[in-house]
Amino acid sequence: MPARVQQLVLGLGQNKQTAIGTAGSTFLRFKKLDTTLTTPKPVFENDAAEIGKGNEFISQTFPSHYDVANRIEKYASAEFVTWACAYGLGNATVTGSAAPYTYTIVPIDPGTTLELPYFSLVEQVSEGGGRAIDNLYIGCAIEDWTYQFSYGPGRASSKMTVNWVGSGLLTTPSGITVPAVVLENNMLAASMSLTVNGVDYVGTKRILSGSIGWKNNLLLNAGFFPGSGEQNGLQVRGRMEIGTRVPTFQFTARLLATSTEYATLVAQTAGSATLSVQHDSGNIVTFTFPQLAFEMAENTEADGIVAVTVTGAPQFNTTQNTVLSVVTKCGIPSIAN
Amino acid sequence: MPDLKQEMADVAQAIEKMQAQASTPAAPPVPGKVRLRHPNTGDVKDVDASPAALIPLMGFGYQQVKE
Numbered sequence: 001m002p003a004r005v006q007q008l009v010l011g012l013g014q015n016k017q018t019a020i021g022t023a024g025s026t027f028l029r030f031k032k033l034d035t036t037l038t039t040p041k042p043v044f045e046n047d048a049a050e051i052g053k054g055n056e057f058i059s060q061t062f063p064s065h066y067d068v069a070n071r072i073e074k075y076a077s078a079e080f081v082t083w084a085c086a087y088g089l090g091n092a093t094v095t096g097s098a099a100p101y102t103y104t105i106v107p108i109d110p111g112t113t114l115e116l117p118y119f120s121l122v123e124q125v126s127e128g129g130g131r132a133i134d135n136l137y138i139g140c141a142i143e144d145w146t147y148q149f150s151y152g153p154g155r156a157s158s159k160m161t162v163n164w165v166g167s168g169l170l171t172t173p174s175g176i177t178v179p180a181v182v183l184e185n186n187m188l189a190a191s192m193s194l195t196v197n198g199v200d201y202v203g204t205k206r207i208l209s210g211s212i213g214w215k216n217n218l219l220l221n222a223g224f225f226p227g228s229g230e231q232n233g234l235q236v237r238g239r240m241e242i243g244t245r246v247p248t249f250q251f252t253a254r255l256l257a258t259s260t261e262y263a264t265l266v267a268q269t270a271g272s273a274t275l276s277v278q279h280d281s282g283n284i285v286t287f288t289f290p291q292l293a294f295e296m297a298e299n300t301e302a303d304g305i306v307a308v309t310v311t312g313a314p315q316f317n318t319t320q321n322t323v324l325s326v327v328t329k330c331g332i333p334s335i336a337n
Numbered sequence: 338m339p340d341l342k343q344e345m346a347d348v349a350q351a352i353e354k355m356q357a358q359a360s361t362p363a364a365p366p367v368p369g370k371v372r373l374r375h376p377n378t379g380d381v382k383d384v385d386a387s388p389a390a391l392i393p394l395m396g397f398g399y400q401q402v403k404e
Binding site: 091092093094095096102106107108109112113226231319320321322326327337 | 374376377388391392395396403
């Protein structure tokens, strides 16, 4: 009897792992939108190109390494955005003795560490009384996340996408009992407040769509270092360090005679940018770029209305000691802690 | 040689001091404060549990200490 993809049980590590090779024991079960299933992909190489064996065909294969990666696309909830930002930026502090808990999240300081907190991830699909899929991926890190908002009704107005990478370590069957699905508090774009360089884009009813992103550019090949470890004779990563990290911020707003985007671009005026969305007072996410100039301002249109798409250039702020901070409130304690 | 001896004595003293600090249980932070520690220097700070107070230190690499 085949299984439907909706049966997928996706458990994301709540507490961070104590080491890349040590599985986490607490999980949060989330729903998601994309239908991708993670594959524990063993990679083999062969001798087809080697000289001296008489022909150009494969005569032998050799185990190389495990390649594990996937994406998670979701409607943005306070719980999932907190999870993604805490693991994706890496330095999270949680305060509060009862829900809602407040998370203060900033990128890791490269002078302190190059490794993000690692999480475990479990995927299970029941089939015919057993499980067609039951894998625990150990030592995973977030490659990038993107928060997207747009005009239009419903949860689709506010989404969060994460790409993650695994060390290659996995346990099958997982042996994990995943808890019930997290009751998420979705944050519609209708709840948004957005101020960029002193301009209130919501108050003036100009904002249409946009995105905030973070990419870690993980040094994946460097994870296969001498002594990094093996599983089934294939190499696994013993570390995943950040590369050149890139914060991004882009938005499209209606263009008015009083619009200041082009002048701000030409003058390279730098100011703060704050975007906030919420479900209620206990479920909020606020992204803050303490210092942001404009890199590009392109005239465009949306539904026939003249608009401008601004690409921001986030700068490191020496008072805040960060390029981006994310403050959230949600009911789940100890995410990435 | 005397300089080397003095240097070794200083190092031994510093190690003793570090060990004494590590074995002394620290009092928990007062309510409304969060304890942050720098993983490299070991410096500990109790700061207000507000993002405005936490962000500048966390940006330097200070991390929350689990109580």
